[in-house]
Every structure is written in structure tokens, then in C-alpha cells.
Amino acid sequence: MSSEVSKTVTVPIDLGNHSYKIDIGAGLYQQAVSILTPYVRNRRFIVITDENVARCQLPEFEKSFHQAGVTVDSIILPAGEATKSWHHLAELCDQLIRRGVERRDAIIALGGGVIGDLVGFAAAILKRGCQFIQIPTSLLAQVDSSVGGKTAINCEAGKNLIGAFHQPVFVLIDPDALQTLPARQLRAGYGEIIKYGLIDDPDFFAWCEEHGAALIEGDKASRLYAIEHSIRAKALIVADDEKEISGKRALLNLGHTFGHALEADTGFSDKLFHGEAVAAGSALAFGFSYVKNLASKEDVQRIITHLRETDLPASLEEAGVKASGKELVAHMMHDKKMEAGRLPFLLARGIGKSFLDKEVNLEEIAAFLDSPLARKGTI
Ligand SMILES: NC(=O)c1ccc[n+]([C@@H]2O[C@H](COP(=O)([O-])OP(=O)(O)OC[C@H]3O[C@@H](n4cnc5c(N)ncnc54)[C@H](O)[C@@H]3O)[C@@H](O)[C@H]2O)c1
Ligand SMILES: O=C(O)C(=O)C[C@@H](O)[C@H](O)[C@H](O)COP(=O)(O)O
Numbered sequence: 001m002s003s004e005v006s007k008t009v010t011v012p013i014d015l016g017n018h019s020y021k022i023d024i025g026a027g028l029y030q031q032a033v034s035i036l037t038p039y040v041r042n043r044r045f046i047v048i049t050d051e052n053v054a055r056c057q058l059p060e061f062e063k064s065f066h067q068a069g070v071t072v073d074s075i076i077l078p079a080g081e082a083t084k085s086w087h088h089l090a091e092l093c094d095q096l097i098r099r100g101v102e103r104r105d106a107i108i109a110l111g112g113g114v115i116g117d118l119v120g121f122a123a124a125i126l127k128r129g130c131q132f133i134q135i136p137t138s139l140l141a142q143v144d145s146s147v148g149g150k151t152a153i154n155c156e157a158g159k160n161l162i163g164a165f166h167q168p169v170f171v172l173i174d175p176d177a178l179q180t181l182p183a184r185q186l187r188a189g190y191g192e193i194i195k196y197g198l199i200d201d202p203d204f205f206a207w208c209e210e211h212g213a214a215l216i217e218g219d220k221a222s223r224l225y226a227i228e229h230s231i232r233a234k235a236l237i238v239a240d241d242e243k244e245i246s247g248k249r250a251l252l253n254l255g256h257t258f259g260h261a262l263e264a265d266t267g268f269s270d271k272l273f274h275g276e277a278v279a280a281g282s283a284l285a286f287g288f289s290y291v292k293n294l295a296s297k298e299d300v301q302r303i304i305t306h307l308r309e310t311d312l313p314a315s316l317e318e319a320g321v322k323a324s325g326k327e328l329v330a331h332m333m334h335d336k337k338m339e340a341g342r343l344p345f346l347l348a349r350g351i352g353k354s355f356l357d358k359e360v361n362l363e364e365i366a367a368f369l370d371s372p373l374a375r376k377g378t379i
């Protein structure tokens, strides 16, 4: 698969005594055994992955281990959002205990955000906290979920409601892993990349307008640029507000209060992937901001146009959501940002000017969600 090792970029994430490094470089799998050895006790490698990644990426990942005569112990879970569940968490913890995992072993999460979130949470609670390493293989995980230490599973009431902040000890990103990622998953990951432009970086959104299509098509330079840019942006925010207390980190939740409601309505299934829900959710956040006279019509139109150009949903209809505004608001009531019974929303005064609004009226949100702008993206 990969032929050459590109220059490695290291992004530090500064979190005091649990700081860590994120290494980004095409072809890094070829050096995996030497890169990971310092983090792993007694050269004992326990890799947790899903069945798709096991088929498409595990053999390439294991190559350097085999060449060095080192065995990798792997646990393979089903693929998909449904794996972020109590059932799979319990199974995984039991399997790790049976394998005699110790706190100072570094458990390796090789996969997309589902594997990263689940394995990170298992590592957080197992023996009151084990070390873990993130090796993200989806675009979404390479630009977002592998960094920052949010770990979680879903439950009956909604998304990521059971979880912990638990930082990895190291993150290894090899963009070559994306060569086997299905096109729809690439587009979903791109939904989280645009978010960094919309939050506070209008130049990056303009870059996305110019290079987004090429990135999705497979242009390696654009992918590498977007991964590094996104990770640097996220690392700064996380270092500033690790546990989402000051409100700074909440910016990373742009599009997510709407997005999680859309995922709930579509049953946390492959009808709508997380990144697709975030894309539609971002269009909705900007649409509502326009209705509230905060963002301009031109900015909302730019976002809708770019989402459509990259084949991402820009409205409820395009996301396959039929629920009423009231029903969608009901899904939002367990949002973790809820404070004193009020739900703050990420709104925007324009592209790159997002902010947390604590005074949003949920009846207005429900009415907006029934409007043609939300339903069909017509403005
Ligand atoms: N913790 C965080 O900060 C954070 C941030 C964003 C999203 N998330 C979570 O991440 C999850 C979504 O992550 P995702 O989009 O990576 O989904 P995912 O983990 O389900 O991966 C997407 C699909 O691609 C497959 N896949 C992954 N890498 C592959 C590869 N290289 N080749 C072939 N197939 C591959 C997987 O098997 C899966 O079918 C959601 O649960 C979301 O809530 C967490
Ligand atoms: O890292 C963060 O902080 C984020 O909000 C990143 C999001 O993309 C991610 O989907 C996160 O899991 C959502 O957080 P939640 O607290 O709403 O579950």
C-alpha cells in the first residue's frame, strides 16, 4: 500500500502532567513498532479494532511488528455506531481483564471514532485507568476524535451520555490509512473539517471551498494539510479548556446539538453518519443564526452551497430526517451542555465567528426546524 515515509509532523498537546504528542506522517505504519515501543510495557501490544479496519488496515499496520519478530494481540469488534454500547464496553473490559491487562500497558485503539471513543472509555474505567494510544484510521478520527480525550458510549437516551475525559498517551496519524476508507466515510469526516473554519477561521473555510473536493477525491497534499491544520486547531482549544468548563471547548460542538438530534432520529445508524449529521447541523446552526439576524444570508448560502458541492447534507430533507421541530428538540434535552435547565447553542455572527449563546429559546428552535430553510435548505 504505502511506499514512502513522508516527513513526520509532531503536534504537542499541552496538558500539564498528561501532555502528549500527535505524530502525523504518511507511511508511519512502516515504523509503528519503533514509534510505539517507548509507550508499551514489555513490548506487549494489545490492539483493538473493528472488523473493517481489521480487514483493510491491520495487516499493513502489523507488518513492521512481524518484521521485528513481535506479535500483536488483537481484539476485533463489530463495525458501526452500535458498538459504542454498554454491551460492547462490558465485553471489551472482560476480554482485556482475561488477557491480564495492567494499568501501565498501553491499549491501542486502531480505527475510527467508534473504536477510539469505546476503547478510550474502557481504558478510563478499567482498573481505574489504563494508558491508551490512538491510531485513527478514518478521516473523522484523524482530524477530530483521536485528540482531546473525550471518550464515551451511547445509551437509550442518546449520544455519548456515558463517558469520561481520558487523554491518550500518544496519537499516531498515518494519512495513507485513508486509502481504503469508503468515499461516503471520507465525506462524513470532511463534515468535521469544515467545522474548524466555521468556528473561528474564515481563511480555512475559504481553503476548504477551494480544496475540499480534491481532498475527498484523494489529493494527498490537501489531506495532509487539512489533517495537520485541524489537529493544531483542536489541540489549542483542548489545551485551553480540557474539560469544557470555560466554554472555549464547547466551540468544537458547533453543529452537534442539532447533529446529535438528527442521529437520534435516524437511530444512530448508517442512515446518517456522525460527520454527515454535523454537516447538516452546522448548516442548521448558521440558518438559525441568520433567522436571529446574527449571520448574513450570503454566509449561510456559502455553507449550504459548499456542503452540496461536497455531497454532504445541508438540510433536514437531505439528511433523511422527517421528525417535527418539537420531536427534534425533545432529543436535545439530554445534551451535556445543559445548564440550570437551559440549553446553550453554538450560533454564529458569520463564518469564523461562532459563539456560545446561553439565551436561546427552544420554542424558536422548534419553529425554525419546521421552516423551509431547515427542511429544504432554501434561503
Ligand atoms: N471523541 C471525540 O472527540 C469525537 C469527535 C468526533 C466524533 N466522535 C465520534 O466518532 C464516531 C464517528 O467516527 P467515524 O466517522 O470514524 O466512524 P467509525 O469509527 O464508525 O468509522 C467509519 C467506518 O469506516 C470504517 N473504517 C475506518 N477506518 C477505515 C479504513 N482506513 N479503511 C476502511 N474502513 C475504515 C469503519 O469500520 C466504519 O465502518 C461517532 O461515534 C462520534 O460520536 C468522537
Ligand atoms: O472534542 C470535542 O470537544 C468535541 O465536541 C468534538 C466533537 O466533534 C465530538 O463529536 C464530541 O464527541 C461531541 O461531544 P459531546 O460532548 O457533545 O458528546
Ligand SMILES: [Zn+2]
Residues within 6 Å of the ligand: 144, 192, 256, 274, 278
Ligand atoms: Zn463530532
